[in-house]
Amino acid sequence: MDNKPKKQLHKQADAEPPYKLLSLRTGKQKDWAAGLPGVTNAIKSLISDKALVRGGKALFKMNQFDGFDCPSCGWPDPDDERSPIGEYCENGVKALSEEATSKKITTDFFKNNSVYDLSQLSDYEIGHLGRLSEPMYLPKNGTHYEPISWKNAFNKIAEHLNKLESPNNAAFYTSGRTSNEASFAYQLFVREFGTNNFPDCSNMCHETSGYTLGTITGVGKGTATLKDFYDTDVIMIIGQNPGTNSPRMLSALEKGKKNGAKIIAVNPLPEAGLLGFKDPQKISGILGKDVQLADLYLPVKINGDLALLKAIEQILLKFEKENPGNVFDQEFIKNKTTGYETLIKEIENYNLEELANSSGVSLEQIQLAAEMLATKKRIIICWGMGLTQQPNGVDILKEILNLLFLKGSIGKPGAGSCPVRGHSNVQGNRTMLINNHPTKEQLDKLEEVFGFNPPRESGYDVVDTIKAMNEGKVKVHFSMGGNFLSATPDTNYTAAGMRQLDLSVCVSTKLNRTHLIHGKEALILPTISKSELDIIDDELQYTSAENAMGIVEWSKGVLKPISNNLINETHIVCLMAKATLGDKTVVDWDRYMNSYDAVRDDIEKCIPGFENFNIRVKQKGGFYLPNAARDGNFNSKEFGSRVPFSITSLPKNTLAADEYLMATVRTHDQFNTTIYGLDDRYRGVYNERRVIFMSKTDIEKAGFKNGDKVDLFNYDNNTERVAPLFIIVEYPIPEKNTVTYFPEANVLVSIHNTVKGSNMPASKHVKIKIQKHNPFYLNK
Numbered sequence: 001m002d003n004k005p006k007k008q009l010h011k012q013a014d015a016e017p018p019y020k021l022l023s024l025r026t027g028k029q030k031d032w033a034a035g036l037p038g039v040t041n042a043i044k045s046l047i048s049d050k051a052l053v054r055g056g057k058a059l060f061k062m063n064q065f066d067g068f069d070c071p072s073c074g075w076p077d078p079d080d081e082r083s084p085i086g087e088y089c090e091n092g093v094k095a096l097s098e099e100a101t102s103k104k105i106t107t108d109f110f111k112n113n114s115v116y117d118l119s120q121l122s123d124y125e126i127g128h129l130g131r132l133s134e135p136m137y138l139p140k141n142g143t144h145y146e147p148i149s150w151k152n153a154f155n156k157i158a159e160h161l162n163k164l165e166s167p168n169n170a171a172f173y174t175s176g177r178t179s180n181e182a183s184f185a186y187q188l189f190v191r192e193f194g195t196n197n198f199p200d201c202s203n204m205c206h207e208t209s210g211y212t213l214g215t216i217t218g219v220g221k222g223t224a225t226l227k228d229f230y231d232t233d234v235i236m237i238i239g240q241n242p243g244t245n246s247p248r249m250l251s252a253l254e255k256g257k258k259n260g261a262k263i264i265a266v267n268p269l270p271e272a273g274l275l276g277f278k279d280p281q282k283i284s285g286i287l288g289k290d291v292q293l294a295d296l297y298l299p300v301k302i303n304g305d306l307a308l309l310k311a312i313e314q315i316l317l318k319f320e321k322e323n324p325g326n327v328f329d330q331e332f333i334k335n336k337t338t339g340y341e342t343l344i345k346e347i348e349n350y351n352l353e354e355l356a357n358s359s360g361v362s363l364e365q366i367q368l369a370a371e372m373l374a375t376k377k378r379i380i381i382c383w384g385m386g387l388t389q390q391p392n393g394v395d396i397l398k399e400i401l402n403l404l405f406l407k408g409s410i411g412k413p414g415a416g417s418c419p420v421r422g423h424s425n426v427q428g429n430r431t432m433l434i435n436n437h438p439t440k441e442q443l444d445k446l447e448e449v450f451g452f453n454p455p456r457e458s459g460y461d462v463v464d465t466i467k468a469m470n471e472g473k474v475k476v477h478f479s480m481g482g483n484f485l486s487a488t489p490d491t492n493y494t495a496a497g498m499r500q501l502d503l504s505v506c507v508s509t510k511l512n513r514t515h516l517i518h519g520k521e522a523l524i525l526p527t528i529s530k531s532e533l534d535i536i537d538d539e540l541q542y543t544s545a546e547n548a549m550g551i552v553e554w555s556k557g558v559l560k561p562i563s564n565n566l567i568n569e570t571h572i573v574c575l576m577a578k579a580t581l582g583d584k585t586v587v588d589w590d591r592y593m594n595s596y597d598a599v600r601d602d603i604e605k606c607i608p609g610f611e612n613f614n615i616r617v618k619q620k621g622g623f624y625l626p627n628a629a630r631d632g633n634f635n636s637k638e639f640g641s642r643v644p645f646s647i648t649s650l651p652k653n654t655l656a657a658d659e660y661l662m663a664t665v666r667t668h669d670q671f672n673t674t675i676y677g678l679d680d681r682y683r684g685v686y687n688e689r690r691v692i693f694m695s696k697t698d699i700e701k702a703g704f705k706n707g708d709k710v711d712l713f714n715y716d717n718n719t720e721r722v723a724p725l726f727i728i729v730e731y732p733i734p735e736k737n738t739v740t741y742f743p744e745a746n747v748l749v750s751i752h753n754t755v756k757g758s759n760m761p762a763s764k765h766v767k768i769k770i771q772k773h774n775p776f777y778l779n780k
Contacts, residue, residue, distance in 0.1 A: 013119035013516040015485065015495035016747060019725045019778050021709075022678065024688035026729060029270070032290040033243035033250060033682060034090065035278030039286070042093035045676060049128065054559055055093070055100035058531045061558045062096060063087035065620050069555035071095045071177055071530045072671050074421050074548040075246040076226045079621045083281055089247035090280075094669075094676040099509055099529035103130030104562050110136055110145040119516045123486065123743065124675040124689075126511050132526035133563035140520050150567060150575070153523055158579040160476050160503040160521075167194030167455070169475045171465045174200040174434045175482030176423020177530070179543035180552070181599040182569035183425070183432035184606075185592055186480055189577040191443075192452055192587060196459030197474070198436040201426055201672075203462035204487060208388035208758040209419035210430065212397040216643055217629040218636035221427065223416035224380045225549050225630070229256045232414035233376040237294075238266040238305060238400070239386020239764075240420050243273015243682060244668045246548075249420065250277040254291050262372050265294035267386065268302055268360075268663070268737055269693070272682035296368055301360030301734045302661045303390050303653055303765055308359035308366065309399040310650070313406065314347050315370035327374050329408025336634065336642060337405050343645035358650060360734045378414035379407055386663070388419070389764040391651070394757035398646035405643060411632025421548040423672065424530075428546030431607065431625065436461050442606075449605045451586050462488060463759050466751055469497030477519065478505045480569065483512040486673040489749035489761035490721070507572055512673070528566045532557040541568075541596050544617050546625065552610075553622030570596065655736055655767065660698070662712070663764040664742035664749070673743050680741075685729060692770070693731035693739040702770065706730040709773035712740070714766060716750030723747050724777035738768065 046052045061067030063077045070088060072095040077087055088096075109129075115138065118126065137148035137156070148156070161170055172190045174183060190198065202210065214220030229235065229252040242249040253263060254277050265274035274294050279285035300308050320327035333340050356363040373379060381404060387396045401410075401417065409415040421427050433442055436459040443454045460468055466488060468474040477484070477498065484506075488494045498504060501519030508515070509529050515522070528534055534541040534557055542556040567575070574589040591598045597614050604613040609625040616623045628635060634643045655661065667689065669677035679686045683693075692712065699706060705728070712723040723745055733739060740748075742763065753762045 011116040013115050017122040025686040027684040029684045030272040030682045032276030033273040038090040039280050042090045045094040045097045049097040049101040051097040051100040055097045073246045075248045076547040076549045104133040107147045114143045131562040134565040136524040138522040154579040171197040171474045173479040176201045176426030177481050181596045183429045185573040187433045191454040199462040199465040207760045208393040211758040219629040222418045223630040224418040233378040236264045236381045238383045240384030241271040262295045264296045266298045298361045302737045304359035307355045311355035311366045312370050319374045332408030338642045339645040379409040382418040391762045393755045395648035425545035475502045483673040485514040485517045486743040490751040491747040532559045532561045550625045551622050554617045660738045662738045662766040662768045664745045690726045691729045692726045713769045714748040717752045
């Protein structure tokens, strides 16, 4: 950035990056992931982020027994042994390089660059400016952030919170990077303040999973463990792209394949990470030998998954009738389930050819899938946001459970459900009671331990928070990490709500677009990263996180913090609580500030499964939290000890002649809203993000050509939403289906387009129209 002071600009910052195209290059799509390119690209990221020395030192401690938790995905580390070469993937290195960078943003930077100026940068450019190094404040009608002391920052927050008419006029967002200790302290402060308004990143990724699993099995988490992947018969991966979203999962898939497992991949796109893997920790992988992963790839239509599952079940039912008791687990069905006969009648009522047509998968391929499953009982079904972000995502997951129950493939080794969650502690946040729908039992325990009566009514989730901001019901928005604006749907609507706030606060390690789309006043509170030392009274502290399979493990940073003016997340919560609640508080916040052990002692008192927390978290590999469903014991509030077979309905998915279904996805150079680079080399796209993948047939029918510039439109709720200036890229994708990248296409995801039951944004099921590009739409 230019260090020359800029003229004060009284312009409203843009909610989206400038609409400009780079020089798109396309190449051959990959049919394998990782390998030598993964190694070289990881090293390049350390160099470009000026993190080669700091980051290189930290790499050998990332995901190690005595090191720190990767700031990227929540895929579990091996329980027994971990590679001395490095227990991380390419995207883990990229995440570390951005937080271990030697570049930092200081007061002078903000003095010389207005909020409007910064909004003219792309998200990629903003993310690579460096680490935030001191607290900053944007006054009312201000154009530039300016420095503020920590004391004054907390007094400013307290002033705004204490003048609200109701505690429910504030919302407290949580990202998946927040530790267990900070999350527990955070929810405790918010509930003592008086609200359950807890929008969090689960509301946008796996709320559908938690809601469905919790309702049906009594446990809102998956049941499969990492060891189950090593010793199973079939792994079915639906609506998930492990090569980009959870790259270390590839090692588990490879090990399972080596031990005899078959893999069925179900996805609209033939993703590289589903097809093959070159292990960069092996000489054979570096030299170019890849392991085939998917034995069968099923190119399902967007939202054709439910029809596919029903078709598989119908074929399995035919096999079961031919060989009673050899296909379905009748003992499990008899002892553990209800509603079997009703389900069978429902399955029989469908026309198999119509199901195949609705799914987009040929009957021959569906037959092959059913044959692979027919005689097997050790089956793991994995899924990602390709399912959870569908309007009927809850029904799709219920059908997955139907299939697992028919096969008796849950509650036994080598089998089970596996929602592949994203961020490193997104599951732990929910365990730590970051939940806008707390249970009576959870609230009763808080009251028993701390002596205050927490609010009992449900609070706002992400979608409700955005609506409440626009309706003037939320006046203060506090973000504990994350990039709320870019992660959420309906970008311009969300931005309008953010601008109505009296105060927006972001706890962050780096600059992002949410800092630029702010309330009438705004604060940026910089915090230490996972890889940095957290020292209190000369004693190194450790935090903990829960991975995607329910293991809680400690994390200790190794790097000197980028600045001496950073505060850890737990201290931020404690100081905010002290400033806001003052003498009224019943919690000893100074005790929490002096030692995380004290926080863990109280977690142990409040949350089941954390007995002897401070002792067990130090053991090698951490410890599993209890999971009754994993043990084959079900106890849901609604259904008791027997799990129900669910009756679900097929979606209509009707489209007008000029309409298409769009799903938003990540590039390989991206984690959530963080843009590491501008390439998506697995899909053969380089140096551009404003692209739309379309089938060759659709391109020709619409009168377009590969490489044409187009504008995208959505008209949900009679509102025109426009995403201008995208480039068509021909790709092997089902007809009438398209794919774009987020956050660029989030503007098209209507706030009203949500998942029934979980209220998640349905970002994988967006009806759009495509028109030849008109420069008119570039004028925001």
